[in-house]
Amino acid sequence: MDFARTGPGTLAGRYMRTFWQPVARADDVPSGRAVPLRIMSEDFTLYRGEDSPPSQPSPSRGEGVDQSPPPLRGRVREGGSAHLLAFRCAHRGTQLSTGWVEGDELRCFYHGWKYGPDGQCVEQPAEPEPFCSRIKIKSYPVLEYLGLVFAYLGEGEPPPFRRFTSLEGEGVRRVGAASPLPVNYFNRVDNGPDHAHLVFVHSPFLNDSGMPTFECVETDYGVMTTAHFLGDHSINQTHLVMPNVSLFPSGTREPGATTWTDFIAWSVPIDDESYRFFQVMMTHGVTEAPPRYASYAALKDQPSVIDLGLDVLRGQARIADNLQRPDVFELQDFVAQRGQGIIADREHEHVGRSDVGVLLLRKLWERDMLRVEAGLTRNEWPVPEGLASLRMYE
Secondary structure, three states, X not given: OXXXXXXXXXXXXXXXXXXXXXXXXXXXXXXXXXXXXXXXXXXXXXXXXXXXXXXXXOOOOOOXXXXXXXXXXXXXXXXXXXXXXEOEOOOOXXXXXXXXXXXXXXXXXXOOOXXXXXXXXXXXXXXXXXXXXXXXXXXXXXXXXXXXXXXXXXXXXXXXXXXOHHHOOOEEEEEEEXXXXXXXXXXXXXXXXXXXXXXXXXXXXXXXXXXXXXXXXXXXXXEEEEEEXXXXXXXXXXXXXXXXXXXXXXXXXXXXXXXXXXXXXXXXEXXXXXXXXXXXXXXXXXXXXXXXXXXXXXXXXXXXXXXXXXXXXXXXXXXXXXXXXXXXXXXXXHHHHHOOOOOOOHHHOOOOHHHHHHHHHHHHHHHHHHHHHOOOOOOOOOOOOOOOOEEEEO
């Protein structure tokens, strides 16, 4: 079954569009601005209004959806709500993101046609007898949560929005949206329940503990993988929330600890050969950003993960010479996943018992996709209250 291709009309694309997906970091969509957006080989226009309150769903197809996440902590963003419309103006087909935001509406750069957040045309300045009521472009439900803009790109009413309450509490939150990574998104999704790679890809950080024993189980929300490292008596537990959400630990939680970090990430296709990695890192029990957050800012003068990773694959650089980078885990994962090919050749793999988590994940995907293909409702995959990953010492 083809998990990799998600463009319009593909089965995996239809399936992925039945979920709310993050499409941008909220702070990257300033008030009164429109930007072009490409998700799953489809183009859109994302803009933020000037005068309506943020974190509200767009008027189209938003009724009846649980859209009441708590307000984001920290700085309150000025301006209005984010909205998502079709990529082109209905008049002569120019790119709408080149236009102007006026209040909560968007005016086309070419001839000034103006659209509301629901896609309805409301002005045609050059027409002596405007026919606005007959013109409406596609719009998509949008909401903001954990510093990200989410959209529902599927047909019909959107499903209830799934919250991750372990990242909503007191603490310091870091929200990231990686540059487009030139590899298929499913190479990353496959990596989620694969704990066998930890000892090798992320050495020397983990291999002192030796090869872990691990178990993978199907849950109401997806796959839970638990790895037991015998050398240091630690447990590393991660979750793959269907279809493309990874929740894993980025710190150590010991019994009685008052500070710990939860790390969640969505792998969202841009097209079949690239994806964007949206991530939220929440450190609990602190009021100031941990030093590791500040270390990421120093990377602006360093080669990107992509440039450095491609150099490694070309034999022009070594990961071993870059172990001090705060994003070295991302570098290691990118090299391993791009090394499979931009789209992995899964037909010629030779999987073993250590791949039990990967095989379970693919089984869940296939089962759900077949339901969508048959016109049935997919599994809901509800997220339990307080779901969190951990790395704990026994």
